[in-house]
Amino acid sequence: MSASDVSRTGQIGNVLLQVEHASLTFGGVKALTDICFDVREREIRAIIGPNGAGKSSLLNLINGVYTPVAGTISYRGQVRKRMHPVDAARMGIARTFQSLALFKGMSVLDNIMTGRTLRMRSGLLAQALRIGPAAREEIEHRKVVEGIIDFLEIQPYRRQPVGMLPYGLQKRVDLGRALALEPQLLLLDEPMAGMNLEEKQDMCRFILDVNDEFGTTIVLIEHDMGVVMDISDRVVVLDYGRKIGDGTPNEVHANRDVINAYLGIAH
């Protein structure tokens, strides 16, 4: 099931996201320097690199948490200079978080329902009073969310507060909340960190299914090289805030710079 199967490459479409010469600094510290890469429709694109390489910064740049000090990011051909996470969400970009950022006091169901906020058409006042169309709408959204809960196989935990769930399940709820946006582009920040083998396999299956069934484009940060090689179509490699490799898993695997970055240079 190598990702570079002909059948898979066949479904990959045009460039969806284009990062051009993007740089990011915090004070005097350079987090990212002159990064260029693109993401194509319906592809699974991995970002890898040692700790502190700037992977999460790159994700936050795409998501609008940070603004690049130089360079541009264009999404669906549209260049955005100053962007905000809410704008990103409106444009169809959803994300999960490396260190879980779930709404801990809320149930699994409520957490995923919050992901529907942007899709609610009735006004906030009508929602607050639950009158007329707002009540009907709530039911429609509820159906979608129940579908996601089924898909992620977390039905038994629907009513539980997420703070009480084991870590692996919380990661799934995080994914579910992002899926509730019905995003075109899904950013996953270490979706498998801290998981055991079985949980990782489940998560891999969910990611592949999301990509396959909904045609969602996926950008993910991952440390587990086995996972990256298995599920991604193309891989970007970062080290010290610079791009040192870009290509199919096999190409990256053979890249001298990448091997050096991971294993250190022999002296």
Place this chain on the structure above:
Amino acid sequence: MSSAIVARLRQHWPVVLLATLLAAGLAAPLATGVATTGFFLEVLLGGLMAGVLYSLVALGFVLIYKASGVFNFAQGAMVLFAALATARLAEHMPLALAAALALLLMIGFAVIVERLVLRPLVNQSAVALLMATLGISTFLEGFGQAVWGNDIYRIDLGLPKEPMIVGAQRFAGGILISREDLAAAIVVGALVLVLGLFFQKTATGRALRAVADDHLAAQAIGIPLNRIWVIVWSVAGFVALIAGLVWGSKLGVQFSLSQVALKGLPVAILGGLTSVPGAILGGLIIGVGEKFAEVFLGQALARWFHLEGGGIEQWFAYVLVLAFLLVRPEGLFGERHIDRV
């Protein structure tokens, strides 16, 4: 099993000590025979009903703190402003209409605060935001009086003024209950219920809870922070209006209302700042504690130590909160902060 309980009690001895002291303070008037059962119950009920009003203001603090992490010093001034607006507008129109207009004013105020204060100061230090709300507070007090004057104004909610006496057969003289306070307690209870339903059962309430839990995640799923802030400040304005109406009809609408309302501050801290049930329980504890201290502690001081023993109500709330904070720095239901060193 029982040894486990003993171990827990031992581990949390300061809490046990404080609880014991509070219980002793509560029981002392009866045990020492300072009060008859009837009078004891009367003071207790009076304290509970006063406490309900503190809870109401504390609720305003908690709502804003939860959703925007801002410690809103202006809550007391908002109470005064809303009450002033209602009282003066009611001179020209029915009270209900005046209150509705005052609510609109509070919503307008929320929009302005979000636009001019919160949005520019977001991500600044907590002290900057605290100072900003202190400024808003002073401005609102002054502006309210500039527009509506600084006399004492009346709000007549039509609540029955004469107290009622219950249980006259069981206790000598019966228990005196202020109907006004009782009505206020019922109004506040209803309000808390409505707020609870709003937060738990509506999409907007869900979004508010989401923002309270995690700003960044809420934004990432497209919940607009700015609009949430406007809503929260509007709800806090609504709560301030109710507090202003109830209190204003009791004490008259005057400048000191804003000071009385600041009693909500220790109440909110006692409850844990982020907890709605905490605000309610905190208000009741402080209401009862104050009344008991004023009536019984004052009596004891006067009788046994020949002191004046008055005015304890003014400061007792703060001492009580201090004692609580020494034992539970996070308040009754607050989130415990564990920082890595």
